[in-house]
Amino acid sequence: MLSPYGLDLVESCLTCKMRSERLFCDLPAAALQSFEAIKYATAYPRGAVLFVEGQAPRGIFVLCKGRVKLSICATDGKTLILKIAEPGEVLGLSASVSGKPYELTAETVDPCQVNFVKREDFLRFLKEHAEACFKVAEQLAEKYNNACHEVRALGLSHSAIEKLAKLLLDWSTRNGEASKPEPRLRMALTHEEIAQMIGTSRETVTRLFADLKKRQIIQTKGSTLLVHNKGALKVLAGAV
Amino acid sequence: MLSPYGLDLVESCLTCKMRSERLFCDLPAAALQSFEAIKYATAYPRGAVLFVEGQAPRGIFVLCKGRVKLSICATDGKTLILKIAEPGEVLGLSASVSGKPYELTAETVDPCQVNFVKREDFLRFLKEHAEACFKVAEQLAEKYNNACHEVRALGLSHSAIEKLAKLLLDWSTRNGEASKPEPRLRMALTHEEIAQMIGTSRETVTRLFADLKKRQIIQTKGSTLLVHNKGALKVLAGAV
DNA sequence: TGGGAGTCGTGATGCTGGTCACCGGACTGA
């Protein structure tokens, strides 16, 4: 089945390949069935906004395919990108559980497939399935963990280069390239977006990349980035 | 009953006055009884460390009396205070749920009374009492919310004065003084600690306070602080 | 085919705030 945006849709959570990995794909059959009954499978084009910071929570969004940019935004328009969510992640979870407004904005980066569940349905589902409830707690604990790392990176860095180095190292670990001495990664973001991830300006990012290249720590070929000297990067990152 | 540190202990969660407010004080009798059976009531002097960032999770700490400083620490010794926890709060929750290391350090500011529950006992308790599990999810959602606000304050501020203004406004709302035009609050922290809360240096905090006084926005008498011009403070905070 | 729009690269300039250095006052314990 092809969606309007050229995705081939995952038909059902019962047959989803991610089952073993993540929340709601790894539940007893009974719970999975009732989840199946309350979810709405939907597709979004790139650039679609799932929810906006400050909105009352409508429900949760289980990301099945594609990536979603999570950001917060200041009144002056300056934005900070917290992370790029990958398939398997559940978005809007904490707001839906607590009933408070969404604390960030979710916008698709690729065409995405999403399972949406209305808040009331979801809360009822949680009351009826204790296992799911525990899974939710686990997932929230992990989100909290990530947020703490974000705070550490933002709050305890002395300079922009330190934050950039941390980001690059973080990316290389996510890609499973961490073990390699010279990790290679695809730069899916613009300098502007990288700047928004580390809380600095676009020009600074450009200058920092130029500097790293000059010092032969990294090298770029088109949109792929090769880390030549991971050690130097770690030193710049404050040897965390 | 008097503890070694001059606290009069709260005897039991069954009779605790906070019951209606918070997690574990607001559960069905059956759950409360089994919680009662696995908790260890303990007392700490001021300056005691409940757990340290990076340690494997031993269990949760329910704060009954006193305040606890939660901080993260960089390798160079620079620390960032995330919040001062108040009675009713559950510390070490996310680490205990996820099994990952504690992501921050908890140190008592006052003499404290704490109910400690070992991780295995706690997880078993959660499996057996679905209501508690949902409460945990709620609590974690709230923690996540707070962390997001922290990220916003740290990441989207242009200047130190902006962060300080946000902090002062935040304090005045917590004290229930928010409605008053000229909120009054007790400064329980040193300039050094305030600096650690907003990620700046001690000298800068001193200078900023001097500046606010000169501009007649605040006024200090001993350790109490009076906000004269809340509007000006809001403007400085970026009118959030 | 030409002109937007989006992105990257770079110089000049000025301000914010970190850092160092030092002083004075309050408190404490010997």
Add this chain to the structure above:
DNA sequence: TCAGTCCGGTGACCAGCATCACGACTCCCA
């Protein structure tokens, strides 16, 4: 009573980075 410690206050200096202002390049669509 005095030394030691902690806290607050202040000046001088300068690195880092935001900001403004361009120019070049690519891609896409009218």
